[in-house]
Amino acid sequence: MSTQTPALRLEGIVKTFPGVRALDGVSFSVMPGEVHALMGENGAGKSTLMKVLGGIYQPDEGQIFIAEDATVMSSPLQAKSKGVVFIHQELSLADELSVAENIYLGELPRKSLGRVDWEKLYAQTDDILKTLNVGFNARTKVGDLSIANQQMVEIARALTVEPRAVIFDEPTASLTDAEKVVLFEVIADLQSRDVGVIYISHRMEEIFKITDRISVLRDGQYRGTLNTKETNEEEVTQLMIGRKLDLSRNEMTHSLGPVALEVRNLSCGKLFENVSFTVREGEVVGFYGLVGAGRTEIAETIFGLREPSGGEILLDGEGVTVHSPADAIARGISLVPEDRKGQGLVLGMNCRDNMTLPQVDDMTAGPFVSDGAEIAIFDQYRDKLDIRTPGWRQMVGNLSGGNQQKIVIGKWLSMHPKVLIVDEPTRGIDVGSKSEIHNLIRELAAQGYAVIVISSEMPEVLHVSDRIVAMYAGKVTREFTAAEVTEDGLIQAISGL
Amino acid sequence: MANFKRKDLVKQGAIWAFIVAELIFFSIAGEFLSVSEKAFMDFDNMLLLLKQSAPIGIIAVGMTIIMVNGNIDLSVGATFALAAIVLLDSMTWPFMQAMGNWAIPLAWLFALATGVILGAINGLIVWKTGVDAFIVTLGSMLGYRGLVFIYNGEQPTSHLNWTLVDFAEAQFLGLHTATWFLLGVVLLCWLLMTRTVHGRNAYAIGNNREAAVNAGIRVGPHFLWNFMLIGFLAALSAVVFYSESGSVNPNDGMLYELWAITAVVLGGTKLSGGYGSIISTLGGVIAIQLLRKGLGHIGADTETVNLVIGLILIAVLFLDRQLNRKGKEELRT
Structure with missing residues (x-):
């Protein structure tokens, strides 16, 4: 893998907020066709790092490389045009609009006079939905869908462009097991198309099932990358919390009342x-x-x-x-x-x-x-x-x-x-x-x-x-x-x- | 469009059911209470009702677009008055008078341009400062009204052009000129909101502004276009109305913004944005005009009419809230 160019590489990213050094020189890369897990406790800096990557935050120091070209991500739209797609954990959908309109939000297909090309819109959307194997169609109102299905709409958005790298932020938080299987198929498909996938999750079983490498952040610092096949949960946890599985249990020191x-x-x-x-x-x-x-x-x-x-x-x-x-x-x-x-x-x-x-x-x-x-x-x-x-x-x-x-x-x-x-x-x-x-x-x-x-x-x-x-x-x-x-x-x- | 659910049907049909109920009520009540010989549902009476709906109706259509966008425009009444003054006063200018009847289209153009410019000022301020549209247009409401008074003091501005009056009073296929303008505006704006990218983006922005921004929709310019559109429509409303009447009082158009908002809300458009329909707004406009006429028909005075409309508005919003509750799982407030 080392001979390939990474789909995406971050080098020495620093981001400070008043009073907090949220990211402290983080470097990280994802190869084409690789599923790379990003782990860390809450507050370790994962979301901040992904927001820097998605163009929502500007880093104070450090650089982003796409296929080894130094790039400045100035806005979410620009990130998407460079092929970096962010699937948000919180849903970012307009619930009064149809599934199709949400998937193509901001880039609805047009006919003359600025009219929406509904036929093309619905046809393209139905094609995407078919690959996701979901139980709703392009015309369904998003507000009528379950949270899990709304999450699938969010995922479908990644498939409207030819992405280089897709970031999934806790995508399975609200999915059922059957929907997870579909999601993993989508990820496998992205992999086979040489897309780099960054996968953020707390669920070890998923991480060990679908990822190739695992990178760990703690307190805004990069703590290392492990090959998934050569490691185990204990080693990852140790990197994440910075100590061996001593989880310092509480020991009862007083007697309980009624x-x-x-x-x-x-x-x-x-x-x-x-x-x-x-x-x-x-x-x-x-x-x-x-x-x-x-x-x-x-x-x-x-x-x-x-x-x-x-x-x-x-x-x-x-x-x-x-x-x-x-x-x-x-x-x-x-x-x-x-x-x-x-x-x-x-x-x-x-x-x-x-x-x-x-x-x-x-x-x-x-x-x-x-x-x-x-x-x-x-x-x-x-x-x-x-x-x-x-x-x-x-x-x-x-x-x-x-x-x-x-x-x-x-x-x-x-x-x-x-x-x-x-x-x-x-x-x-x-x-x-x-x-x-x-x-x-x-x-x-x-x-x-x-x-x-x-x-x-x-x-x-x-x-x-x-x-x-x-x-x-x-x-x-x-x-x-x-x-x-x-x-x-x-x-x-x-x-x- | 999207699959229709029963709830949506109820929501969009409600205003029309309300209109039918009004018609039945006033027809029956009119038999006993009316001082007039004519039946309430008299054909000419209904045609007149549509014509009288036009000034508020044309503005309310623009207000629907603004409100779907998640904004509001309180300055439309003042814009209406200022456009009317420009329309009538410009025809008295020497070079315009020299043009004979060719002055008419030019005067219309001046009036409409006034509306567009005033709307653009609102839109630019909302876009560039990020101040809430409510505050911006509250300010411009006072400011534009000030311009109206500066123009001619407390005096009315008058100019009668008989060609213009003839045009405004004409009936084509039975409908008055003003009615045709209202229906034309409804049709065009309905197409705009349901069929074009601009219209669909308006819904998206009003529904979830952050999602729209994340998707790369340029929200500021979008707002600007819509404020220019409502300015244009407020001026169009003035052009249609004052072509016939020929005299503007500096207080004309006051409270029009509130009547327009009332009609829009009665039609089911959400105050918070993202949901609403032009056709339902037309229903709201007709429902209000029916109430005014109907209550007048059975002998109520203006004060009573306002009281009843106010009560109905609150009742409608309460019903809407009840229909939209998510049931017992909801957080108590």
């Missing part, structure tokens, strides 16, 4: 079904699964944001119906949401006001909000959680991710909850602050809170949880105690194996 929250056969439409689990005081229960497995939706249901279609929620052994978040808060349930900036904080407000937001109605002196009471609460939790901010007047938007997350946690602790649900506690938080948040979660459990941690990062779940509930496609597949859990077992449980 059951604080019990959920029996809880369902919410098709989002999740028959979910049962318990959380005891002083215990951290981790929820692990792929995106879309229904973990966040369970949290939202317990917190009163969604209406359950069946099942029971018991607090301290008593059945309760939670009608709204206000109701949940009054009963001692708090939720630190997944999207910190969108759902957890008012970024343009200062630290104090963010922290006292849920209880500001009760903090009045006469008709006015009592400044003193608010500042007292802020001071208390700043000290308790070690929040580093110049003062309460600081806009939350100016704090680091870790300190922002502490503000959210402080906000909910000040409501004196019994049950604290933390969804993706360290998303977008740098490595150093991560362990601080982890320690904080352990401490909170030691103080007697019942804590639920939802996470997509295995080391995190292993590190903080006393028990781990694994979910796949809306169902609980297995429950592990910290002592018995293995990485293999977890992966199998969340992959529905």
Whole structure:
């Protein structure tokens, strides 16, 4: 293979964002006809690297070569015209339009007077759809398709041009097994046409099934490339997390109290079904699964944001119906949401006001909000959680991710909850602050809170949880105690194996 | 086009069912309440209704395109008034008067060009500054109206040209000139939105702007074209209307933007963009005009008419929301 020219080569790519060196001199190449896996933990820099490649970001340093020609990718459109096609993980479709219009978005075939050549459009689209072997046609409205089928539409977009390199970003996240087979056939077909394929995924079985080489990123740095045939999961994992499979389990250091929250056969439409689990005081229960497995939706249901279609929620052994978040808060349930900036904080407000937001109605002196009471609460939790901010007047938007997350946690602790649900506690938080948040979660459990941690990062779940509930496609597949859990077992449980 | 689903049929048929219901209601109620001898569904009355729908209708068609695009244009009423002033005033200029009736097409051209230029200003600002169209056109609504007042103070601008009046009052195949213009605009814009790349891109941009940008559609120039189009249509509406009336008050066309938006929304176009149909907007325009005429027919005054139309608009949007709910799985708000 070394005699061939790479279809695509990146050299010394550096990309910094304020405060973060997201990519630190990454070099990487993919050969024609090769499937090259790109792996790394969340936040390792995979997406940033792919966005540089797809023309969405400009690198600060380094160069991109297409067939050994140095190229500047100035826009997604330009990348596509150079034969680099990006299949997004998040769907980028117009759901009111037909499948054909979406596949040829921006390049609809024309007749005279700017009219759309519908016949040609539908014929070309049906040809592409035939190779994908899907159950819908060119005229179907995208909004009427399942998420998995929408993903197939996204994949079909790659087949409208003669690509040199196709990037798949977690393409199987929402596909069924049958659809995966089709996807792998598409990839094999691309391979046989000498297209270089970059395949990003967390699923080891897929990686070992279809890829030729595996490159690993960690903390924005390139950590090496392995030949798939000559390596194994352990070696890859070691490169990814930077240590041998010591996943530093949590060891229980305190005794548990009575059951604080019990959920029996809880369902919410098709989002999740028959979910049962318990959380005891002083215990951290981790929820692990792929995106879309229904973990966040369970949290939202317990917190009163969604209406359950069946099942029971018991607090301290008593059945309760939670009608709204206000109701949940009054009963001692708090939720630190997944999207910190969108759902957890008012970024343009200062630290104090963010922290006292849920209880500001009760903090009045006469008709006015009592400044003193608010500042007292802020001071208390700043000290308790070690929040580093110049003062309460600081806009939350100016704090680091870790300190922002502490503000959210402080906000909910000040409501004196019994049950604290933390969804993706360290998303977008740098490595150093991560362990601080982890320690904080352990401490909170030691103080007697019942804590639920939802996470997509295995080391995190292993590190903080006393028990781990694994979910796949809306169902609980297995429950592990910290002592018995293995990485293999977890992966199998969340992959529905 | 795409396979029709029952829900789409219900959505697109709803406005026409509403019109039929109005016709039945006013015909029956008219028998008991009307002060007039004539039946409500009298043929001439219906022809007149179409003619009266034309000024708002032509603007509403342009508004549909703008709203499918995900924008809005609040300045159309002021554009309408300014184009009308240019139309009438230009015919009094000495060199125009020397041209006799040849001044008419030239005056039309001046008026239409005014609309296109005002629209282009809106479009350029939206494109180049990235400021929301609501704010931009709110500003230009005030600004263009200011120009109207600067032109002739509080005085009306008048000029009657009898050739022009004859043309405007003509009936071809039974339909008035204004009605023909309305139907022509509906047909052309319907073709534009359903058959051309420009039209389909408008839906894509309104539906998912990021996806459109990622696919390489040039969103800014696209907006510019559509603002020029609605400016042209607002001016066309003025040309059709004032050819007949011959006198513009500086307050004419006020609230037209809101009537146009009301008609568009009644026709089922989404405020957020990406969904809507020109034909349904025509239905919305006719439905509003029917309500006005019908309520007048049974003796209601203007204030009551506005109250009823307002209530119906809110009721329609509420129904639409209920129809579009995804069921119990949805997040509570």
